[in-house]
Amino acid sequence: MPGACRHSRQCTPGDPYASRDHLSSLTAGRSVRCERVDTDRYGRAVVRCSAGGIDLSCQMVRDGFAVQRYGRLDC
Template sequence: MLDKKHMGDVHKFRKPRNSRRHSFQSELPSLRGPKRRRWTRVQSILVIIGLLLGAFLGLKLIGETGFASEEASFQCGSVRVIDGDTFDCGSTRIRLSGIDAPELPGHCRQGRQCTPGDPYAATQNLQKLVAAGAVQCRKTDTDKYGRTVARCTSKGVDLSCGQLSAGQAVRRYGYILCL
């Protein structure tokens, strides 16, 4: 109601501070959508565990083509080194996984950019690594030339990582984790 004192005065109408803009807005559904629920601590922990498990499995599969089976693992009785990333394990030609070593003269196909470096030093380093002890391999793939691609160790040293750490090869054809 109007105050008697201001009854004849003309006033600009102002919206009262705490009133609703339009009464019909309260009847309309909210345009913002439903309120978002916050994540509970249990949900957060489950998501973190899932991410860690996924990362672990991803890292495991990067170095291998799957979980190792008995058929995929084998030991080499006799080893004959061909070059810095290839050797014969008995009658099976093995290509070391994840690396590329310099090619011997005449072995680099035309149009291919071969790894720079001394192919003889790379070959000698691989010979030294396999001579350290029995060579144990785990097949990861077969390349386009029919060679078995494998992760191999000799006396606990991964041969691919040994070639990388000696500077006799570069990372190529997938990722390998060397610790």
């Protein structure tokens, strides 16, 4: 969201509100399921989430509302 990108950091271009709304449309009326697939080097969980059989990360990238940043997506 605006103001969330720290100085000197390359942030994702685009409208964050449009991205949020698109994700909301992908999940509306569907059960969301998240599965832990890894742990990053800081000990945080890496999860893949889906709604209605749609991989949300892959769909957001395909639709132009997100970019692959830290790792490779296997879509």
